[in-house]
Amino acid sequence: MLKKNVPQDVGLAGPMREVIYAVGQDGAYEAVPSYGWDSKTVALNQAWDLILKELEAVKARVAAGELSPLAWHMTRHQMQPALLAKYARINRWRVKRHLKAGPFSRLKPAVLARYAEALGIPVADLKTVPDAPDLEFTTNRNDDANPL
Amino acid sequence: MQIPFEHRQSAHCETGVAANLLSHYGLDVNEAMAFGIGSGLFFGYLPFIRLNHLPLTTYRITTGGIMKRLTKRLGVKLHMTQFRNPRKAMDALDRKLDEGVPVGCQTGGYWLPYFPQAYRFHFNMHNLVVLGRDGDDYHISDPIFEAPVTCHRRDLVKARFAQGALAPKGKMYFVESMPSAADFPHAIRRGIREVCRTMLKAPVSLIGVKGIRKLARQVEIWPDKFGPEKALLYLGQVIRMQEEIGTGGAGFRFIYAAFLQQAATLMAMPRLQELSAEMTAIGDRWRQFAVSGARNCKGRSRAEDSYPAMAAIIRECADREAALYRELLAVAH
Numbered sequence: 244m245l246k247k248n249v250p251q252d253v254g255l256a257g258p259m260r261e262v263i264y265a266v267g268q269d270g271a272y273e274a275v276p277s278y279g280w281d282s283k284t285v286a287l288n289q290a291w292d293l294i295l296k297e298l299e300a301v302k303a304r305v306a307a308g309e310l311s312p313l314a315w316h317m318t319r320h321q322m323q324p325a326l327l328a329k330y331a332r333i334n335r336w337r338v339k340r341h342l343k344a345g346p347f348s349r350l351k352p353a354v355l356a357r358y359a360e361a362l363g364i365p366v367a368d369l370k371t372v373p374d375a376p377d378l379e380f381t382t383n384r385n386d387d388a389n390p391l
Numbered sequence: 392m393q394i395p396f397e398h399r400q401s402a403h404c405e406t407g408v409a410a411n412l413l414s415h416y417g418l419d420v421n422e423a424m425a426f427g428i429g430s431g432l433f434f435g436y437l438p439f440i441r442l443n444h445l446p447l448t449t450y451r452i453t454t455g456g457i458m459k460r461l462t463k464r465l466g467v468k469l470h471m472t473q474f475r476n477p478r479k480a481m482d483a484l485d486r487k488l489d490e491g492v493p494v495g496c497q498t499g500g501y502w503l504p505y506f507p508q509a510y511r512f513h514f515n516m517h518n519l520v521v522l523g524r525d526g527d528d529y530h531i532s533d534p535i536f537e538a539p540v541t542c543h544r545r546d547l548v549k550a551r552f553a554q555g556a557l558a559p560k561g562k563m564y565f566v567e568s569m570p571s572a573a574d575f576p577h578a579i580r581r582g583i584r585e586v587c588r589t590m591l592k593a594p595v596s597l598i599g600v601k602g603i604r605k606l607a608r609q610v611e612i613w614p615d616k617f618g619p620e621k622a623l624l625y626l627g628q629v630i631r632m633q634e635e636i637g638t639g640g641a642g643f644r645f646i647y648a649a650f651l652q653q654a655a656t657l658m659a660m661p662r663l664q665e666l667s668a669e670m671t672a673i674g675d676r677w678r679q680f681a682v683s684g685a686r687n688c689k690g691r692s693r694a695e696d697s698y699p700a701m702a703a704i705i706r707e708c709a710d711r712e713a714a715l716y717r718e719l720l721a722v723a724h
Contacts, residue, residue: 244645244675255509260537262402264423264645266671272423272649274402276537282678282685283634287509289627289688290443321443321501321513329554363502363549380509 246275254279255287257381291380294321298376305372311347313358315372320362330361393523394493398532398539402642405457406431407534408495408518413467415493416569420465422534427650428464428575428582429457432643433589435598436606440556442512445628448606450643452589454497454516454557458564460585464578466570473560477548480561484521487565493532494521497562499553505533505540510635515557517550579654583723586647587716600713607705614698622698623688630684633677641681644674651719662722666715673711680704 246265260276267273301318304310317327324342328335333354340346341358352366359366396415401407401422409425426432431451438446451457462469474480487494500506500517520532527544542550551561593599606629613622633641648670655663683696683704 244671244678256507259507261535262400263642264402264649272645272652272667274400274422276400280634282630282681285685285688286627286630286634286681289624290512290631291509293443293624326513326555378508381507 246273249275249277250280251278252281252284254281254284255291255380291378294318295376295378302372305344308344311342311344312370312372313347314342316358316362316364316369317342319376319378327358327361331357332361333357392488392525393530394488394491396493396520396522396532396539399534400537401534402646403431403451404518404534405454405516406646408520409458409461411520411532411534412493412495412566413461413465416467416566418465418467418569418573420461421653423646423649424653425461426457426643426646427654428578429459429461430582430585430589431457432586432647433598434600434602436602436609437597438609442514442628442632445625448629448632450633454518455562458495458518460582464581465573465575467573468567468569469564470567471562471564473562475560477552477561480551480563481544481548484563485524487563488521488523492565495519495564496521496547496551497559498547498550499555499559500550502546502550502553503533503542504546505536505542513553513555515553515555515559521547576658579658580723583654583719587720587723590716591713591720600709600716603705603709603712607702607709610705611698611702626684626701627688630681630688634681641674641677644670644677648674660722666719666722669711669715673708673715676704676708676711680708 244263244265246267249263249265256279260278262274263277264272265275298315298318301310301315305312305315317324322330324338325335328338331338341350341354355366355369359369362369397411399407399411399414399422401410403422403426406422406426406429409429410420410422413420413425433450433452435449436446437449440447458469472483474483484494484496496519497515498517498519499513499515501511501513503517519534522530522532522539524530528541529544529547530539531542532539551559553559590599593601596602596605610626610629613625616622617625648667651663651667651670655661655667680701683692683701686692686696
């Protein structure tokens with residue numbers, strides 16, 4: 244890739260620039276800072292859309308009284324029961340049980356505290372599902388401004 | 392307190408850390424050279440490892456491998472430790488910092504608060520250098536970022552003890568001793584030979600050039616096997632793995648081309664310069680595949696973006712890479 248062709252498309256990471264190696268005018272390679280590349284942002288968007296969609300689905304099931312808010316927070320932190328079990332140091336089958344609304348509502352404060360610590364959130368937050376996930380992306384550009 | 396340290400931004404964390412650490416001790420190594428001597432270039436299509444339920448495609452060697460080979464080949468002695476106890480891990484880090492030694496750490500990127508949200512996924516192979524601290528605030532040279540950053544102790548502990556696949560277990564490393572003189576030509580030859588052998592002669596069909604062909608075949612059958620919607624997810628995942636920080640496929644081809652260029656000058660072998668140009672051209676083809684794939688994912692595919700057409704690009708990359716490695720092996724022998 245030539246230095247002049249290094250894409251500078253602002254993506255989901257906003258002002259952050261990363262390094263791309265490209266050939267300069269004299270034919271020598273240089274490390275060139277780049278804001279991002281639309282083709283890459285498409286793929287990254289796809290991954291986040293998947294996560295957001297799953298969060299919506301879990302939210303609905305929590306509202307229906309089927310799953311516990313813990314299930315939502317686990318999904319919010321892109322975890323599966325096995326990973327959450329490791330962070331909280333709680334047996335995997337117990338974690339799976341606590342994803343259900345009933346067993347979760349009967350949890351002792353000590354167990355709740357372990358989950359809260361594992362997820363890095365306050366215990367109070369663990370018991371509810373927020374209206375919208377606290378996921379913020381810095382996009383400085385309209386998605387349609389630069390069609391592929 | 393902060394150790395004076397030249398922070399150079401890099402394309403990839405491990406090579407960046409390696410180059411910055413060795414440069415700190417007076418050995419003139421940049422990222423591309425570290426990548427080449429450490430035999431970083433790779434390909435693996437590993438469907439049995441799943442990320443977000445989708446198969447893993449990797450364009451570089453497993454983490455830690457580059458650092459290990461680079462230091463060994465240049466005669467640098469690296470001290471590497473892992474811990475069970477987070478407090479002991481942080482104490483050991485603090486002690487080294489007090490001695491004025493910059494310390495490399497393997498961390499889970501998900502827990503580093505200075506990461507933009509968009510890049511916060513669970514991947515436990517992120518390398519950085521800790522330069523010092525003021526109370527509970529640690530100064531960090533994270534080679535992915537333009538400037539040094541700070542991170543609170545609480546977050547750093549969490550990152551160092553991230554769980555899941557390839558858990559870092561508090562892994563930290565620092566330079567113990569430097570060689571009196573490093574034999575670069577010898578190290579470069581060894582680095583090149585290993586990459587070529589792995590890419591050409593891996594005994595498994597999922598690795599090296601064979602792995603690239605395997606990916607081409609998979610791309611071709613995804614729409615029939617999974618239906619159009621799921622096929623797009625698989626495709627998106629490959630592109631993300633290819634172009635994202637840390638796994639960047641085309642990007643790694645360019646870093647390797649930069650390495651071949653430096654090697655050509657250092658060893659006065661003009662043929663390497665030509666092979667560098669060919670590697671650049673191959674990287675451009677990989678990027679073309681990403682463009683086609685992205686257009687599919689966005690629902691704006693053109694005639695030339697069909698799955699067979701994308702598979703053809705990947706096959707072309709496989710053929711050209713195979714030819715390049717064969718020649719490189721002969722040249723660098």
